Amino acid sequence: MQTDDRREKTMTAMEKIKDPEKEKRKIKSDKKMRAIMAAYYMEAKTPKEITGKKIAWITSGGPVEPLHVMDVIPIYPENYGAMIGASKMGVELCEKSEQMGYSSDLCSYARADIACATVNGGPIGGLPAPDMLICCNNICGTVLKWYEVQARYFNVPLFILDTPICHTEFNPDMKRYVTAQIKEYITLLEKICGKPFDYDRMKEVGRLSVQGQKLWQEILDTTMNRPAPMTCFDAFFHLAMIVTLRGTQIAVDYYESLLQEMKDRIAQGIGMLPEEKYRLVWDNIPVWYKLRWLSDKFAAHSACLVADTYTSGWCGTMKYLDENDFLGSLAEMYTRIFLNTGTDIMADNIIKMVEKYEVDGVVFHSNRSCKPYSLGQYDIQRLIKEKVGIPTLMIEADMTDERSFSESQVETRIDAFIEMLR
Amino acid sequence: MKHIDMFKKIASNPAEYAQGWKKQTHGRVVGHFCSYTPEELITAADALPFRILGSGTTISKAGEFLQAYSCSLVRGALEDALTGRLDFLDGTVFPHTCDSIQRLSDIWRMNTNYGFHADLIMPVKLDTESAEQYMLTVIHKFRKDLEAGLGTKITDAMLEKAVRTSNQVRNLLAALYEIRKASPGKIKSSDLHTIIKASMVMDRGLLADLLGEVVTALEEQRDDTASKPKRLVLSGGLCSMPDIYDIIESSGGAVVWDDFCTGARYFEGRIDETGDLEKNIARRYMSRIVCPAKHSGIFSRGGHLVEKVKENNADGVIFIFLKFCDPHAFDYPYMKEMLQKEGIPSILFEIEEQTSSGGQLRTRCEAFMEML
Numbered sequence: 001m002q003t004d005d006r007r008e009k010t011m012t013a014m015e016k017i018k019d020p021e022k023e024k025r026k027i028k029s030d031k032k033m034r035a036i037m038a039a040y041y042m043e044a045k046t047p048k049e050i051t052g053k054k055i056a057w058i059t060s061g062g063p064v065e066p067l068h069v070m071d072v073i074p075i076y077p078e079n080y081g082a083m084i085g086a087s088k089m090g091v092e093l094c095e096k097s098e099q100m101g102y103s104s105d106l107c108s109y110a111r112a113d114i115a116c117a118t119v120n121g122g123p124i125g126g127l128p129a130p131d132m133l134i135c136c137n138n139i140c141g142t143v144l145k146w147y148e149v150q151a152r153y154f155n156v157p158l159f160i161l162d163t164p165i166c167h168t169e170f171n172p173d174m175k176r177y178v179t180a181q182i183k184e185y186i187t188l189l190e191k192i193c194g195k196p197f198d199y200d201r202m203k204e205v206g207r208l209s210v211q212g213q214k215l216w217q218e219i220l221d222t223t224m225n226r227p228a229p230m231t232c233f234d235a236f237f238h239l240a241m242i243v244t245l246r247g248t249q250i251a252v253d254y255y256e257s258l259l260q261e262m263k264d265r266i267a268q269g270i271g272m273l274p275e276e277k278y279r280l281v282w283d284n285i286p287v288w289y290k291l292r293w294l295s296d297k298f299a300a301h302s303a304c305l306v307a308d309t310y311t312s313g314w315c316g317t318m319k320y321l322d323e324n325d326f327l328g329s330l331a332e333m334y335t336r337i338f339l340n341t342g343t344d345i346m347a348d349n350i351i352k353m354v355e356k357y358e359v360d361g362v363v364f365h366s367n368r369s370c371k372p373y374s375l376g377q378y379d380i381q382r383l384i385k386e387k388v389g390i391p392t393l394m395i396e397a398d399m400t401d402e403r404s405f406s407e408s409q410v411e412t413r414i415d416a417f418i419e420m421l422r
Numbered sequence: 423m424k425h426i427d428m429f430k431k432i433a434s435n436p437a438e439y440a441q442g443w444k445k446q447t448h449g450r451v452v453g454h455f456c457s458y459t460p461e462e463l464i465t466a467a468d469a470l471p472f473r474i475l476g477s478g479t480t481i482s483k484a485g486e487f488l489q490a491y492s493c494s495l496v497r498g499a500l501e502d503a504l505t506g507r508l509d510f511l512d513g514t515v516f517p518h519t520c521d522s523i524q525r526l527s528d529i530w531r532m533n534t535n536y537g538f539h540a541d542l543i544m545p546v547k548l549d550t551e552s553a554e555q556y557m558l559t560v561i562h563k564f565r566k567d568l569e570a571g572l573g574t575k576i577t578d579a580m581l582e583k584a585v586r587t588s589n590q591v592r593n594l595l596a597a598l599y600e601i602r603k604a605s606p607g608k609i610k611s612s613d614l615h616t617i618i619k620a621s622m623v624m625d626r627g628l629l630a631d632l633l634g635e636v637v638t639a640l641e642e643q644r645d646d647t648a649s650k651p652k653r654l655v656l657s658g659g660l661c662s663m664p665d666i667y668d669i670i671e672s673s674g675g676a677v678v679w680d681d682f683c684t685g686a687r688y689f690e691g692r693i694d695e696t697g698d699l700e701k702n703i704a705r706r707y708m709s710r711i712v713c714p715a716k717h718s719g720i721f722s723r724g725g726h727l728v729e730k731v732k733e734n735n736a737d738g739v740i741f742i743f744l745k746f747c748d749p750h751a752f753d754y755p756y757m758k759e760m761l762q763k764e765g766i767p768s769i770l771f772e773i774e775e776q777t778s779s780g781g782q783l784r785t786r787c788e789a790f791m792e793m794l
Contacts, residue, residue: 101755103772105491105746137546141521141715144546145752151720152756160717162553164543165518167527173563177545177556184552343528368491371748375525378487379532 025272027234029258036254037240044073044128054131054193057150059143061313062136062161063334065247065326066186068205070193075127076244077146081109083123084116085288085400093122094401107369108400110146117153130154132192134185136161138340140372159188163335167342170335178331199327206326209247213315215255216242220315222262223306224357227271229262232282232308233295234272242314277302278421281353283309283380284365284373285399290407297411301418307357309350313338316349343376347383354388360421361391368398393417424639425632426613432620437502440472441510443625450572453508453536454515455499455523457683457713458544460561460703462693465626466576466584467568469512473622474499475660475684477507487529493746494774495660496522503534513538513571515564518546519715520749538571540564547717548708557704565700578699585693585703587626592689594633595621599679599686601640603734606676607647608640612667614677618684651676652794655731657757658742659713659750660684663773665780666742673788678734681727682742683713714749723753724760731766737794739768740787767794 043051053073058064060078067074084090090108096115098104104111116122133156135147144160151158161181164174186197219238222229238258245251265271280298282305287294298305317336322329338349350362362384367374381392393413398404432439440451450469454461461471476498484501502508514536516527531539544560545553565576595618602609617636621629652675660683670677680686691710694702711726712718731739739761743750754770761768769790771783 101758103751103754106748106751110752141519141524141546142748142752144717145714145749148717148720149752149756158720160547162546164545164556165524165541167524167531167541167543171563173556173559174543176559177552180552180555181550184550342531343525344532366489368489371492371521372524375488375492375522376528378489379529 021274024270025274027230027258027261029254029261030237032254032257033238033241036245036250040244041124044075045124048131055128056132056134057127057130057147058134059136059139059147060243061139061334061337061339062134063182063185063330064244065205065209065330066182066189066197066202067134068247069198069202070189070195072132072189072193073128074244075130077113077127077150078109079240079243080116080122080127081112081400082240082286082288084109084112086291087123088289088402089122090289090400091402094403104401105368107140107142107146108398109369110142110149112400114146114149114153117150130156132156132188133158134161135159136163136334138163138334138337140339140370142371157188157192159185161185161334163340165340166336166345170332174335175331178335179328182327182330202327205247207323208249208252210318210321210323210326212242212246212248212251212255213318215252215259217312217315217318219255219259219262220307220312222259222266225266226279227269227273227276228279228304228306229265229270229272231272231295232305232311233286233291235308235311236286236291239311239314246314271304273299273302273304275302276304278361278418279304279306279357279359281305281307281309281350281357281359281362282365283350283362283377284367285310285370287365287395287397287405288399289402290397290405293407294410297414301414303418303421305363306359307353309338309346309353312353339372343379344383346376347380350380351384351387354384354390359390361393361417363417364392364394365399366394366396368396368404369400391417391420423609423613424636426616428632429613429617429620432624433616436472436475436620436623437477437507437510439620439623440470443470444510447625450512450537451510452513452515452568452572453511454517455526456517456519457688458517458519458707458716459515459542460564460707461626462581462584462588462703463561463565463568463576464515465587466581467572467574468580469568469572470623470625472511473684474502474508474514475619475622477502479505479507487533488526491746492522492526493744495744496526500526500529503530503536508536511536513540513568515540515542517542518544519713520747522746522748538567540567540571544707546715548712549718554704554708557708558701561700561704561707581699582695584626585695585699587630589692589695590630591621591626591633592692594630594637595689597637598633598640599689601637602676603678605645605647606651606653606678607645607649608643610667611671611677615667615685618688622684622688649674652738652791653678653734653736655727655734655736655739656680656682656685656742657727657739658682659744659747666771666773666783669780669784669787670740673784673791675787675791678736679730681711681723681730687711687713714753721756721760724757727757728760728764728766731761731764737767738790739766740790741768741770743770743772745772745774 056072064074093112093115097111317333320332452464452469453472453474464471483504484497691706693706
């Protein structure tokens with residue numbers, strides 16, 4: 001305890017004397033981002049009688065745009081799962097869910113969130129209770145079970161947007177099925193909100209969603225520059241906005257300013273790392289409770305994680321989008337996200353990133369919590385070796401449950417991997 | 423029991439049976455993973471539907487393709503495929519159920535070479551009209567995929583015959599369950615399990631004949647067991663461990679019903695034999711009690727389990743899941759709670775196919791029986 005206190009005091013003292021070199025590399029938009037997200041959660045936590053807005057819990061891959069049209073506040077338990085992980089509350093909450101009878105092998109986002117709903121704990125004192133649950137299974141089958149649990153607990157309507165998995169194809173039958181469900185989704189929203197769906201406003205929200213996605217892609221693409229003005233660890237942080245506020249002017253404005261900052265950094269030659277020897281791609285959900293540690297670890301080797309498969313997931317299906325018929329192309333856009341496709345398509349996606357961002361290696365997070373993301377990674381590793389011949393690293397961990405992380409083992413593997421890059 | 427030795431032989435080595443069947447009939451064998459596979463379409467194509475369960479061998483090759491946190495079914499089946507134990511297959515069918523099977527389909531497609539590969543992307547929610555419409559297109563597409571994969575034509579007459587046979591098999595298996603429920607002494611659960619396991623890989627025409635004989639013989643037989651075992655309902659995914667039944671029976675229990683896909687879910691729900699058969703097949707898979715990877719209301723499985731316990735005058739429930747089976751593990755707490763509210767005791771056994779922890783299971787099982 002005492003040692004911790006002392007360390008803290010030293011840290012504060014060090015922070016007071018700011019290192020100008022370090023200051024220069026810091027992304028200045030971070031502050032604005034924190035303020036926007038705080039305001040977003042503040043509104044969500046304000047009693048409904050005051051805001052007059054309903055709350056929907058929605059999965060990270062779910063169509064949020066119709067919610068914005070209806071003035072419903074979208075809340076993302078997965079985003080919250082990340083907050084739980086980052087604030088190192090994962091283990092405690094996961095243990096609580098295990099006492100409730102949930103197996104420790106289940107998804108740690110789900111475990112933490114299920115436990116959190118029952119105890120008024122967790123970061124920001126828990127999430128505001130939902131008026132409806134919107135579950136899109138384009139990311140996994142786990143969300144279906146998780147949202148069923150929450151539907152029983154909160155006793156509110158559960159809408160499932162069932163997006164058939166596209167192992168090798170997206171066929172017209174699938175399109176018809178998902179399109180029919182988009183209509184059912186809108187009908188349900190009209191019923192819950194007690195007002196008709198505003199199709200003109202949908203066009204506007206759709207336009208903003210597309211704009212936001214384009215900006216986000218542009219931001220991610222700035223790392224094609226050497227040195228990269230940011231890393232995937234920064235993308236993990238700035239991602240929250242495209243997930244939660246996609247389809248709003250707030251997200252568009254914010255990303256415009258963030259993009260400008262990145263462009264300025266490029267113009268001034270400011271990279272996130274003092275020296276960028278190696279460029280890498282990250283695969284899978286971040287290890288939230290070890291972000292800083294991992295970031296420092298790679299930085300110490302002058303290895304810069306310039307891109308990742310995770311944050312690009314929120315702008316990867318723009319090619320299926322018809323800007324003039326946003327609602328009509330929603331079905332295809334949401335069904336064909338990379339996690340809802342075959343392992344070989346996911347491998348192609350990474351290989352394209354390797355080429356686009358000119359990277360020297362790929363880091364895989366084999367995530368116990370996420371089977372659709374992780375099973376198949378061994379095949380992807382082999383395909384990368386065959387097709388582009390660069391080294392890969394497999395880190396065994398879990399996104400929120402720290403009990404599945406062995407620091408010494410991961411450290412050894414990273415060191416060995418860097419040796420291979422030399 | 424009549425024919426039991428033959429059923430045992432098939433259940434203990436399904437691959438050997440399929441190879442023999444192939445030699446004899448020159449027919450094709452279609453492997454599949456799940457009780458959502460419309461077997462009648464495979465039978466209609468004159469092929470043998472073969473439910474893949476994994477032979478339970480030690481994992482050596484599958485570890486290079488699948489992480490250790492995938493279930494023993496997925497790892498075991500891939501191990502069999504990679505080591506050539508399934509080289510009699512002319513095609514494999516993957517109905518979309520859980521995340522692990524979803525990825526197994528990809529890994530299988532990319533790394534094995536057993537004839538055709540069919541993904542059967544059924545709806546996940548089974549309680550809406552649009553889902554039923556979609557299910558119908560999936561059944562129709564599957565028929566076309568099978569025709570293309572096997573180079574054959576499935577006529578309506580062939581399908582009608584296959585539906586009749588599969589209904590017959592389902593009726594007879596249901597009859598066996600009814601016999602066991604009325605007089606658990608007449609048929610050992612391990613034997614019934616053996617029959618079901620063999621049923622999922624056998625020539626369905628022959629199976630219908632043999633099951634008919636078994637049922638008739640059992641109906642005529644008297645139940646002269648005096649003991650009054652504890653009546654149990656089993657709930658979970660597939661169970662391919664015959665040991666479990668012996669353990670339950672020797673600890674003073676008798677299984678009277680189950681909610682397994684390698685059990686009652688395999689035969690529950692008949693297909694209407696008249697009218698549009700594709701539509702009727704779709705309806706069966708829409709209306710049968712769901713596997714936890716599918717959705718039909720938020721209390722359907724718990725309600726069904728309570729109902730089965732009451733209907734069968736059971737004293738308790740044993741949940742049996744494969745370790746790493748997410749859908750079942752998510753449902754367990756609420757189902758246990760629903761049972762609790764009705765005063766029905768339950769216990770959970772988490773198992774792995776390749777590892778036998780018989781001793782520990784026995785101790786827990788005995789303790790549970792005593793509590794009942």
